[in-house]
Amino acid sequence: MTHDPPQEPRRPLTLRDVSEASGVSEMTVSRVLRNRGDVSPATRERVIRAAKRLGYVPNKIAGALASQRVNLVAVIIPSLANMVFPEVLTGISRALDDTGLQPVVGVTDYAPAREEAVLYEMLSWRPSGVILAGLEHSDASRAMLENSGIPVVEIMDVDGPAIDSVVGISHRRAGREMARAIVAAGYRRIGFLGTKMPDDHRARKRLEGFRDGLAEAGLEVVDTEFYSGGSALLKGREMTEAILARNADLDFLYYSNDMIGAGGLLWCLDHGIDVPESLGLAGFNGVELLDGLPRRLATMDACRLEIGLKAAEIIAGKGGEGVVGGVRIELTPRLEPGDTIRRR
Helix, strand or coil: CEECCCCCCCCCCCHHHHHHHHCCCHHHHHHHHCCCCCCCHHHHHHHHHHHHHHCCCCCCCCHHHCCCCCCEEEEEECCCCCCHHHHHHHHHHHHHCCCCCEEEEEECCCCHHHHHHHHHHHHCCCCCEEEEECCCCCHHHHHHHHCCCCCEEEEEECCCCCCCEEEEECHHHHHHHHHHHHHHCCCCCEEEEEECCCCCHHHHHHHHHHHHHHHHCCCCEEEEEEECCCCHHHHHHHHHHHHHHHCCCCCEEEECCHHHHHHHHHHHHHCCCCCCCCCEEECCECCHHHHHCCCCCEEEECCHHHHHHHHHHHHHCCCCCCCCCCEEEECCCEEECCCCCCCC
16 A cells, blocks of 8 residues: 655635636526526526536535535446446445445446536535546546545556545556466467447556557457447357457457356357367456356456455545545456466
């Protein structure tokens, strides 16, 4: 665990900040942001633009509570359907269990605009902290987080600058380590199958690291197959069939997550492919689903439970020093070769 140099305490933004930035009175700013009263369209636009640029979020806690925080922790994740995040939430809930803090979950569907909306709504209730997945955010989301005046912990990824604290793994490192294991097992014609990269930044970084790892051995990804939405198991089957139809001589398929990898493994076994001798397979995340497959898919444990625990401990100030900003915790994923990588 490392700590960045102490930062100046972050002060929550006020109506006065928006008033000064927009050049209108605090009363007018209040009317615009509460959507009350008669305000000209030009003035309304100026106020909204200034508030968004600053990252100002109105306070929904009224009266005597207006200067306080509520005992909620905003937890913002991209998906509840993805089997990765329930274990992260379990870790968060476990760490907060005896603190009086309660997690409240918002889902972004990997959409930056949706993340902005969820953040705006949650921050307006003045939570005690924010835990959110990923390091990539829109300018508006970043401004809201930087000016929230509360602890912020970005999770799942450490490949990039953090707003405050960060807990996760290096996905580029995970991709490189998988590539090295595949090359060491003797595979040479390798395909990658995964999600649409513009939205799933962590999968994109794993692919970048994977390419780097293959390049160390003078190899490259022969073909790729991407998907968006739909049943992951079914997609895994469909994608595997498609990539092998184009390149029947591929000898390894690396999937961006275990769900599509499991679908690919089932398709290969249904079609009599000799796994792992003729075709090796690997996924990512280490989800429990793999325990029920006919053969255990090679994967990499993404430290999901520990990420949730460590992030919530930072918010709750369980480190013995109270709530500390600028904490960076990088966990090390573990390669699990399973039954789908040749043993050398």
